[in-house]
Amino acid sequence: MNFSDTEVAMSILLDNGFLKTNSVKDADVILVMTCSIRESAEDKIWKRLKYYQSIKQNRHPSKLPLKIGILGCMAERLKTKILEREKIVDLVCGPDAYRDLPRLLAITESNQSAANVQLSLEETYSDISPVRINPSSKSAFVSIMRGCDNMCAYCIVPFTRGRERSRPISSIRSEISKLAEQGVKEVVLLGQNVNSYRDTSERVFPGQQTTLSNGFKTVYKTKQGGLRFSDLLDKVSLDNPEIRFRFTSPHPKDFPDEVLYLIKERANIGTNIHLPAQSGNNAVLENMRRGYTREAYLKLVDHIRSIIPDVALTSDFIAGFCGETEEAHLDTISLLKLAKYEYCFSFMYSMREKTQAFHRLVDDVPLDIKKRRLDEIVYTFRELVLERHKNQIGQEQLVLVEGISKRSESDLYGRNDRNTKVIFPNVEVENNGTLQPIQPGDYIVVKINNCSSQVLKGNALTHSSITEFTYYQVLKQGFESTEILKFQ
Ligand code: SF4
Known part of the structure; x- marks a missing residue:
């Protein structure tokens, strides 16, 4: 998502007369696109900022003073606190305020700091043609929606990226057709929760009901109407038969059969599905407010495999979430064995301020135990995936x-x-x-x-x-x- 946001911000700046340089030392403005999903991501940004500060301090007096800006989720989470901390940063711009970057930069020219962290209910940057960071790459990310309404207990995203909103299909199709002209061969459709995609820009379609997967529930009132993710996937994959499409991330709660049948039938839709489980234990899943049980999740895995037998499933896991017992951890290990993933993204839990977990739960699993559980998740996954890779020899x-x-x-x-x-x-x-x-x-x-x-x-x-x-x-x-x- 940060990749895609960088391309949007860069497009806005280039349209306003700014030029891109590939050398930090030549830059008059350094803007850092940030993530705040885990504490370690923010720690890295602070280290990077120290480096930029040293460039700022050693800048030749004949040059314009260097301006440093923080963009994206960390800007949204910490807001003006970033400006106060160590006085490194001149500009703070949240994920829905990139259009305001030229104005914010103009303010910094008079040696004032500037911030816009206003979240929007509508901004999708649908009219902005992102400028590709790596124009020679044959793969591109296309953002189809922004924000998330799910409020998983551990997650900062709803607070940093705001409410869920979808970009119109027409603007996505037009961006992809430009990418096709540039020779792009793979497009990854991006959103926090792509199966909730709903384009209501042109007409209301009262017949398009939201159906949750069996055994899943949601924390918000299900929305109705509009064109759904399956409509989008159908159109873009038909428009571009020689582009391979992937998407990330879907939430398991609303995985419609229409999407599964499209994956099965269209040769240009990759047969990999990211199905983030986070944990294999019901008490932990309840604490995480994920809206499903281990049993419902595994039933969905079986259902997906019954339609796409050779599907490659991937997942996210959090090791050591609040209240996770040894038994709960072993449930996660057993879920890994049953679901047979092709890849797992696993992390140690890191509590973020503002989240539901921060207000309601205690981060009570010691660091060494989190580390050991993480290692066990990675080890189990690696052992199992090797077998599946061996089965592909000869193909x-x-x-x-x-x-x-x-x-x-x-x-x-x-x-x-x-x-x-x-x-x-x-x-x-x-x-x-x-x-x-x-x-x-x-x-x-x-x-x-x-x-x-x-x-x-x-x-x-x-x-x-x-x-x-x-x-x-x-x-x-x-x-x-x-x-x-x-x-x-
Ligand atoms: S679905 Fe849950 S984990 Fe994913 S972005 Fe939304 S709140 Fe965060």
């Missing part, structure tokens, strides 16, 4: 090439449909009857021949495309021509 997979592998200059890396990293030797392979080099952004068929718990390894076979590869796979499996039609 031919379509890999979108990202670049040269960091470990070896003679290897390339990319990601398969399930979003797993695949490494393979950089050789010329067949493309329409001739041997051709492989470039970032190419779709390559790779035969998997080895793996670790983190990556798959293989050999490149041929250049391909999503459409070509899908036909090839379907024909290989001996499907009837009537069944092929659904892939068109």
